[in-house]
Each structure stands twice: as C-alpha cells, then as structure tokens.
Amino acid sequence: MRYIEQEKVVRRMNGRMVVNRVFQGLFMFATALALLALVILLYRIVSQGAGHLSLDFLTNFASRFPDQAGIKAALVGSIWLMAVVAPTSILLGVGSAIYLEEYAKKGRITTFIQMNISNLAGVPSVVFGLLGLTIFVRALALGNSILAAGFTMSLLILPVIIVAAQEAIRSVPGELRDGSYGMGATKWQTIVRIILPAAIPGILTGSILALSRAIGETAPLIVVGIPVIIQFLPEGVMDTFTALPMQIYDWSSRPQAEFQTVAAAGIIVLMVVLLFMNSIAVFIRNKFDKSY
C-alpha cells in the first residue's frame, strides 16, 4: 500500500505551480518598489542639487545668499565629529563586547545586560540627545562642543557596535580558542593574538556602518544645541561646530526656493561621504576576510 498516489500528485501539480509563481512575482514586486523609491529619490536630489555643486560650494561658509552658500563649516565639523565618535565608540564598544563574550559568566545579570543593550539600539535618537544635553552639555559643562556632541553620538551608536562586535567574536570557532588555551596562552594573549585578528573584519564592518548612521543623524545634535550658522572652523574638540545634517536641515527649512537646491547639493555631499565610508567597510571585509 502506497501512501502517495501518483495520480493525485499530478492532479495537484498545476495549483502548486501557480502558487509558486505568484509568490515569486510578489517578492520581485517588493524589491522593485524599494528600488524605484531609491531611484526617484536619487534622481530628484541629483537633478536639483547637481547644478549648485562646485568647488566654491565646498570651500564657502554658510551665507544668507543662496548662490554664495557653502558647506565648508559643516563638512569640516562632521569630520571633527567623526574623529571623536570613532575612537570613543569603537574602543568602548569592542571592549564591552570582549567582556560580555569572553569574560562575563553567563547568568541572569549578563542576560539582563544583553537584553538592555539590544533595547538601547531601538531607543529614538532624540532621547540620546536629551541624555547628552543633561550629562555632557550641562553636568560635565562641556557646552555645545564637538566633545559633547561626539560623546552623545558615541552613546547612540554604542549598542549597534557592541552587538556587531559580539557577533563577530562569537563567530570565531571555539577550536581556535582551545588550541590557544591548550598551549598555555592566557586569556589576554588568546584574545589579542587569535580572537581579535579573526573577528576584525566583522567588527570593523559593523563599526563603520554604525559611524555612517552617526554622520547622518540630526536629532541629537539639535537637542544638544549645535548651532547652524558658523563662520569659522573649529580648532579643537572644545570648540563649537556644525555638521552636515544640521546644515541640510536648516537649508531645507528656509522659505526661499533657491535654498532647496542648496540643500540638495548638501545631501549629495553627505551621500558621497556615506558611500565613501561604506566602501571602506567593504574593502576591509574583503581584505581581511579569512576562511576557517
């Protein structure tokens, strides 16, 4: 007695094929829709802003005359901001990840910390802005400086970096750890010589993607009180500054139509910076990628 009757299988075949096709089409449609939105967005920005792009746009300070408005202060300010955010967030993030993965005993407290880190990644950036305002700007009296804004941004992306670094560390095979411990290596030697070199592509990719998020964030900067119009370049981390998304936000909220093209040009600059950072991430991943 056979349980699968060939006749029935053939009879049902057509229906199965139709369902198969329908879902294939559905998923393709979803992809196409997302792609279309991206293309329209890019087209609008480029067609609007490309005309305003010039070397002057990169070397001029902000101005109330649209044709003279430039992005110099914001571009340099964003680079300063990254110079604070990158080392702070990567050092703290990778340190926490190493602690949680290699040192912390698995138990209720670790699970609780882990859960809260994941939750923090979902907290709106405005809330981090308020935190930065309370702690760094007011309590530590850093004012609306690069340092205060940088620390705030670091807190914002810290959970993302921790989770990415944890995943990278966890994906290092246990046999490699055993091999190292089995030869009398200490935990620290094993971490530095075996685990981190193997985990570094994952850690850096995650970190750079997190930094890309930080460079595009506006809300925390507004809450921390970063000014928009700045006619000088910062000379140190205690100076105030402005950043690309702040500048773009300001231009796009102005009533004059000409400023819309200036904002579009600013967005192009921001996108080029983002693209550059992401390509670094891809480059690092390919260069360090090792099979094990």
Add this chain to the structure above:
Amino acid sequence: MNTATIKTKINTAQPTSVEQAEKESVYSTRQLNLWYGNNHALKNIDLEIGENEVTAIIGPSGCGKSTYLKTLNRMVELVPSVKTSGEIQYRGRNIFESSYGVEELRTRVGMVFQKPNPFPKSIYDNIAYGPRIHGIKNKKILDEIVEKSLRGAAIWDEVKDRLNENAYGISGGQQQRICIARTLAIEPDVILMDEPTSALDPISTLKIEELVQELKEQYSIIIVTHNMQQAARISDKTAFFLNGEVIEYDRTDAIFSNPADKRTEDYISGRFG
C-alpha cells in the same frame, strides 16, 4: 638526535635503579569525580599513567574518556558549571592546587584535538605561536624551533618551502601534523590526543599512528580513541571507560587478548558501543 636523548636518559637513570626510573608515573589520579552540573560524568577514577608510554583510553560515546583527558590539562574547566573532587598528581603535584596555574600546566602538557585546528595564520606562525606566547622573540631561535618541531612531527619535508603560506591551504592530515608540531614547539612533557585521527583518511591516520610510535621515545602520550584497532596497534596500556568509570586498566596486549571483565570483552569484541 634520538640516540643522544636515550643516552642521557640512561646516564641520569643509572645512579638509581633502572627499574624504578622506568616505572615512574607521570600522572596519578586518585578518587577523581567530576560533575557537569548535576551530571556525574567521572566516578572515582584511579589511574597511574607511565612515562614514555602510549596510554590509550577507549570506551563508547559519552563514557567520559574525553572528559578525563581534558581534565588532565584542566581544559575541562572552560565548560561552565564543572565541579571536581579528588586529585590528579602530575609529576608529584596536585594540579587542582590553587597555586598551580593552568597556563603553567598546559606548557608541560600539550594537547592535540579531534578536529585539526590550525590558526588562520601561516604555517610558520602556527608553530611559533607557543614559543612566542612564552616570550621567545629571537628570530633565529624561533626558526630553529619551527624546523625542529616540524621535523619532529614528520612534516618538515612536505612544508619547508611553504612556511609562509596559510595553514588552511594544506590537507586535513597535514593540518593535524601541523597541530602536533605546534604542540611539540612548546617542548611539552606529556601530549594529550583527543581522537586525533577521527576526522582523517586512512593514509593520514597511518602517518599519525607511526608518528605516535616515534614520539613516545621522548614524550608520554595519552590518546583517546574510538578505534579499537588503533588502540591495539599503538598503545602500551589501555584503559576501558564505561559510564564514567574505569572498568579495566592493563597492558594493551592483556586487555585485548585476555580481558578480565566481561564488559571489556563485550566492548572490544563489538557486542556493544
């Protein structure tokens, strides 16, 4: 080189009685119990492991043989919630003493794992890893250690022209001999092998078995194996583990020709396990 080591051994052994020197045990295990959480994995183990011998540990899956091996260099403590009682004397000192650092123990007791686990580094850096973590920086000394260890693991001729290539580029059998060479590079006293050939093809297995025979002249080797023919071929003594207990421990030829316990006989004749 081998004759030289043997000579020194005889020289040092001569003042005392030769017989006594030969019977010296490397490891004495007394009343060892081990728990994973509530799982009583090793029960009242008593074992004496001799110097310059190959000791095989056999038994069905889950009998505690790997656990016992990993206890000998305290790798088992990497598993959370492990508890032990009793003692293991290594060269006369209890390895569970709080003043005994695991790092120190593991430089005397090397380990080769079931799955070849070279580091994702060059062959040279794999072998030099142990000496480097123990503080050797001199390039000339490292070169010498690398060559000596690779020769000791009978793989020098196969890899001497590709020392700077990644160790993942060679075959599994070669990788396992690289791992043995890596262990030799820390100049251990004892080598623990946890089913070192279970992931290898028959020819690579044969090479490792021949190697074990050569290595026992200088090292004491304890090998866990699933393969009873392998235990019969290469070991001097065999311990049969079952459900966390040592059922029988004797000279290998005695165990295989004339086992004292019915359960040992059933196991080696393939009636279970």
